[in-house]
Amino acid sequence: MEELQQALKNCNLTVSTISEKGRSLFTTRDFHPGDVIISQEPYVCVPTQKRCDGCFSTTNLSKCSRCQVVWYCGTPCQKSEWKLHRLECQALSRLDSNKRKSVTPSIRLMLKLYLRRKLQDQKIIPSTAMDNYKLVEALVAHMSDIKEEQLVLYAQMANLVHLILQWPEINIKEIANFFSKFACNAHTVCDSELRPLGTGLYPVVSIINHSCLPNSVLVFDGREASVRALQHIPKGTEVLISYIETAGSTVTRQKALREQYLFQCVCPLCSKVGQYEDVRENAILEGYRCKNETCDGFLLRTTDGKAFQCQECGLVRDKEEIKQIATEIKFLLEEASKPSSNGNSHEAISIHKMIEKLQTKLYHPFSINLMQTRETILKAHASNEVYIPFIQ
Numbered sequence: 596m597e598e599l600q601q602a603l604k605n606c607n608l609t610v611s612t613i614s615e616k617g618r619s620l621f622t623t624r625d626f627h628p629g630d631v632i633i634s635q636e637p638y639v640c641v642p643t644q645k646r647c648d649g650c651f652s653t654t655n656l657s658k659c660s661r662c663q664v665v666w667y668c669g670t671p672c673q674k675s676e677w678k679l680h681r682l683e684c685q686a687l688s689r690l691d692s693n694k695r696k697s698v699t700p701s702i703r704l705m706l707k708l709y710l711r712r713k714l715q716d717q718k719i720i721p722s723t724a725m726d727n728y729k730l731v732e733a734l735v736a737h738m739s740d741i742k743e744e745q746l747v748l749y750a751q752m753a754n755l756v757h758l759i760l761q762w763p764e765i766n767i768k769e770i771a772n773f774f775s776k777f778a779c780n781a782h783t784v785c786d787s788e789l790r791p792l793g794t795g796l797y798p799v800v801s802i803i804n805h806s807c808l809p810n811s812v813l814v815f816d817g818r819e820a821s822v823r824a825l826q827h828i829p830k831g832t833e834v835l836i837s838y839i840e841t842a843g844s845t846v847t848r849q850k851a852l853r854e855q856y857l858f859q860c861v862c863p864l865c866s867k868v869g870q871y872e873d874v875r876e877n878a879i880l881e882g883y884r885c886k887n888e889t890c891d892g893f894l895l896r897t898t899d900g901k902a903f904q905c906q907e908c909g910l911v912r913d914k915e916e917i918k919q920i921a922t923e924i925k926f927l928l929e930e931a932s933k934p935s936s937n938g939n940s941h942e943a944i945s946i947h948k949m950i951e952k953l954q955t956k957l958y959h960p961f962s963i964n965l966m967q968t969r970e971t972i973l974k975a976h977a978s979n980e981v982y983i984p985f986i987q
């Protein structure tokens with residue numbers, strides 16, 4: 596920690612512990628929009644599909660001839676990864692071909708974590724203040740909040756890791772604990788168009804907390820993660836990024852944060868929950884429309900819970916009527932997924948148009964569902980290369 600603080604001081608940053616939130620990153624000078632606040636190479640990373648293990652490229656790939664699991668774009672990438680892969684390769688080569696197929700990116704991330712720790716312990720790979728195993732150890736795991744079935748899965752994965760490494764000294768419980776650390780701390784490495792390339796562990800970047808109103812953003816250049824200022828960040832301010840898509844309503848955002856990152860967000864946007872503005876926003880984005888087609892009011896559940904009432908004109912919509920349209924939409928959505936998967940986009944478009952018609956009757960004009968259907972229709976038209984003017 597001392598060592599980390601010293602290294603962060605040189606970047607004009609400091610780590611403080613806040614009750615409730617835990618470790619948090621603060622600025623010690625002003626940062627301006629676009630400034631790089633911190634950048635970091637991953638402690639370990641793996642591509643999620645068939646990509647070069649060194650640079651995540653998909654061109655000129657050839658398989659490691661020994662383990663037949665890992666791909667490289669050429670000798671430079673193979674060489675740069677060799678110290679770590681030499682040990683991983685040995686371990687993977689011991690497995691029969693069936694077991695080798697069960698080596699998923701998450702399993703490989705764990706193998707690499709243990710192997711890199713060992714190589715840093717032996718000083719074969721150097722460690723620095725921002726690149727050492729202690730930083731990984733310091734990450735939060737939220738073990739007590741994890742669902743039973745998830746724990747069972749982590750235990751199974753930990754068993755496989757144990758079987759692959761065959762190190763008598765490692766403990767299955769510790770591996771399972773690391774899997775839960777990965778779940779709330781590993782980052783998806785994306786390209787400039789936000790397509791996922793792989794998963795990486797960036798233990799210093801992981802200190803940065805979430806806000807639905809962030810002042811910074813996490814971007815990737817190859818495997819390197821950089822946090823950039825989105826706005827002027829005065830000295831002494833906490834650096835905050837968003838872990839999730841911030842476009843959703845408060846309910847959607849909070850659900851995503853709870854399920855994936857196991858915490859309750861208390862950012863300024865979320866603390867509005869229950870207040871009039873927030874209720875209104877959620878009701879518009881995710882709620883139903885007024886029975887009167889010319890009214891743009893939003894609907895709230897009546898106190899008896901049996902109907903929805905327009906907050907503008909007072910008209911009441913029956914729950915059964917809403918349910919019926921929702922069922923029809925659900926049926927059509929299932930139908931729509933069939934022809935589009937066969938590439939018959941004309942049929943898919945006509946079904947989506949029926950869905951749009953029903954959703955227009957059901958949802959508020961600004962509803963996310965309706966916008967998504969319209970986007971689907973537009974995309975289907977584009978892929979069909981048939982231009983049909985779109986009528987709102």
Ligand SMILES: [Zn+2]
Pocket residue numbers: 647648649650651652667668669672
């Ligand atoms: Zn490469």
Ligand SMILES: [Zn+2]
Pocket residue numbers: 659660661662663664665680683684
């Ligand atoms: Zn290999």
Ligand SMILES: [Zn+2]
Pocket residue numbers: 806807808848860861862863864865866
């Ligand atoms: Zn929030």
Ligand SMILES: [Zn+2]
Pocket residue numbers: 885886887890891892905906907908909910
């Ligand atoms: Zn109304």
